[in-house]
Amino acid sequence: MTQGQTISTRIVPVHSLVRDLEIECQFISEEKTSADLIVFLHEGLGSVGLWKDWPAQLCAAANCRGLVFSRYGYGASTLRPKTEKWPANYMHEQAREFLPALFNALGMANEKPIILGHSDGGSIALIYAGMYPDKVKAVISMASHIMVEDVTIESIQKAREAFLNTDLPKKMARYHKDSDSAFWGWNDAWLSPEFRDWNIESFVATIRCPILAIQGREDEYSTLAQIQGIKRIATQSKLCIMDDCHHSPHKEKPQVTIDAVVSFLKNL
Helix, strand or coil: CCCCCCEEEEEEEEECCCCEEEEEEEEECCCCCCCCEEEEECCCCCCHHHHCCHHHHHHHHHCCEEEEECCCCCCCCCCCCCCCCCCCCHHHHHHHHHHHHHHHHCCCCCCCCEEEEECHHHHHHHHHHHHCCCCCCEEEEECCCCECCHHHHHHHHHHHHHHHHCCHHHHHCCCCCCHHHHHHHHHHHHCCHHHHHCECHHHHCCCCCCEEEEEECCCCCCCCHHHHHHHHHCCCEEEEEECCCCCCHHHHCHHHHHHHHHHHHHCC
């Protein structure tokens, strides 16, 4: 946290068409009501805690407010029942149903935020901006997917083996109330046969706002076909390909990523 920056975390009740939830939310400099709002969407195994202080650093550098939250099933938010299997379109549901419900619960329905997402969160950001093109000022997509590749499935299968055979559940328990809730919702969905046909290119095509797409050249979860596909479909996109970087640019190259985002935002 930088000097003069306020950060608070609280549990917010959210009423959606699907279910009533309690969502862990972190607010960065929320008193700066005239500043732009950056909404941070975490990856498939992420949470508020797993972002650590990177969102606060970015908000300080960009002079923005921030909203960081743990999606349903993650962090300190409502847990996913053990018997609940997420469908192949669970990211579409997050964009269509949950994000509007969260913004309504927070009194932010009339906001036009900058949506920043990592991996699954980046895909949700793209879907949301495609569904609601007038409600987004800009999208920052880090290591997101617009279609399924073999390398993605192979890496997610490796994650499954690690969860079953290593101390990964114990490590995840530092950031989630229930590691099983967080892991299996994501892993089972991605490894289901139905998911092989998952594709969000049609949503990318309807995005009207500026897009910054960031990806590490050594990303173990995808090839550069993902980021190149975003540019091909949404020609207003700016690409940032990072050398010597894998799936988490904000963790592996935090300052480089902040600099890229701040430069992008200044030129909106």
